[in-house]
Amino acid sequence: PxxxxxxxxxxxxxxxxxxxxxxxxxxxASSVEEHARFGGVVPEVASRAHLEAMAPTVExxxxxxxxxxxxxxxxxxxxxxxLAGALLVGVAAAKAYSLGLGIPLYGVNHLAAHVAVDQLExxxxxxxxxxxxxxxxxxxxxxxxxxxxEVIPLGSTIDDAAGEAFDKVxxxxxxxxxxxxYIDRAATSGSxxxxxxxxxxxxxxxxxxxxxxxxxxxxxWVEARLAAGESIPVSDVAASFQEAVVDVLTRxxxxxxxxxxxxxxxxxxxxxxxxxxxxxxxxxxxAAGIRLRVPxxxxxxxxxxxxxxxxxxxxxxxxAPSLMDIPADSSMPVTTVHV
Ligand code: ATP
Ligand code: MG
Ligand code: FE
Numbered sequence: 001p002x003x004x005x006x007x008x009x010x011x012x013x014x015x016x017x018x019x020x021x022x023x024x025x026x027x028x029a030s031s032v033e034e035h036a037r038f039g040g041v042v043p044e045v046a047s048r049a050h051l052e053a054m055a056p057t058v059e060x061x062x063x064x065x066x067x068x069x070x071x072x073x074x075x076x077x078x079x080x081x082x083l084a085g086a087l088l089v090g091v092a093a094a095k096a097y098s099l100g101l102g103i104p105l106y107g108v109n110h111l112a113a114h115v116a117v118d119q120l121e122x123x124x125x126x127x128x129x130x131x132x133x134x135x136x137x138x139x140x141x142x143x144x145x146x147x148x149x150e151v152i153p154l155g156s157t158i159d160d161a162a163g164e165a166f167d168k169v170x171x172x173x174x175x176x177x178x179x180x181x182y183i184d185r186a187a188t189s190g191s192x193x194x195x196x197x198x199x200x201x202x203x204x205x206x207x208x209x210x211x212x213x214x215x216x217x218x219x220x221w222v223e224a225r226l227a228a229g230e231s232i233p234v235s236d237v238a239a240s241f242q243e244a245v246v247d248v249l250t251r252x253x254x255x256x257x258x259x260x261x262x263x264x265x266x267x268x269x270x271x272x273x274x275x276x277x278x279x280x281x282x283x284x285x286x287a288a289g290i291r292l293r294v295p296x297x298x299x300x301x302x303x304x305x306x307x308x309x310x311x312x313x314x315x316x317x318x319x320a321p322s323l324m325d326i327p328a329d330s331s332m333p334v335t336t337v338h339v
Contacts, residue, residue: 001073005308008090009082016305025064029053047085076311079107080332087328104321117306135269136163155207190235192243273297
């Protein structure tokens with residue numbers, strides 16, 4: 001069946017179309033530029049932008065796939081977690097398409113969708129696998145027996161998300177928002193060992209993360225240089241900060257695989273687009289005999305195809321569609337794969 005997925009949990013209006021694990025279309029309208037001057041996503045601005053972009057983005061997705069709306073067999077939509085007002089726009093649109101076309105509706109979890117999307121690139125997920133989700137709002141380690149049925153949280157950040165740390169440090173360094181990609185780029189010409197920044201919760205034996213101490217350490221280091229009238233070596237700070245983040249992430253992800261006897265690690269979410277995270281994860285997985293799966297960068301950041309993929313898995317698993325009155329749940333737990 002053809003599944004159309006709608007994603008509006010943050011600042012990207014994403015619409016994707018899949019057949020099974022085959023990607024037919026993935027279109028995105030982003031309001032990121034409208035938020036840039038505020039240094040973060042402004043919820044009201046995001047909701048309005050979703051409203052304006054929704055119908056045209058669906059049209060573009062259909063064009064891209066060479067399909068008509070009446071060809072679609074099921075609609076999937078992010079029901080949470082995310083910004084309440086932003087989620088509502090996607091959920092309302094999905095209900096309208098579902099009712100109008102007389103086809104089933106599936107409300108899905110955004111985080112589970114970040115995991116499911118990898119199947120478009122690397123085929124069906126091994127059951128179980130360990131998934132590490134690193135984005136602007138989340139940093140979690142998950143044991144995934146079956147992404148369409150059961151996701152078990154092992155740990156998550158106790159303060160900032162990894163992407164949030166990238167964005168805040170980028171701001172300190174005078175780089176644009178969202179800062180992750182700019183840090184990634186700046187780091188390529190810097191030294192990862194130039195400055196030793198702290199690695200929070202490195203040896204605590206949990207699967208939790210902490211990035212706010214690291215962010216503060218970078219801020220202090222930068223302030224001290226400025227106070228001394230010295231310039232900031234942006235590339236070195238970027239590379240050293242990035243190394244601290246990816247060192248902790250990969251260490252804990254591999255520990256989770258070892259402890260649970262799982263041979264497959266998946267990394268997803270916007271920060272999985274980071275080139276150093278991808279390289280270090282590959283190196284450490286190779287050494288540990290773990291198979292690593294990371295979707296291409298365009299599938300790591302928020303998109304509609306990830307929602308369509310999870311919807312497609314739910315259809316394939318024979319899961320009953322959602323009721324027409326599904327809520328948008330801004331704090332939906334990762335254990336709720338669908339509503
Ligand atoms: P959620 O947490 O709900 O999934 P999100 O809006 O943060 O939402 P994503 O698109 O998954 O969604 O992630 C965006 C984050 O990823 C931002 O913090 C951004 O800076 C970060 N990011 C994107 N590319 C890179 C990169 N190359 N290196 C590091 N961070 C990156
Ligand atoms: Mg985003
Ligand atoms: Fe996301």
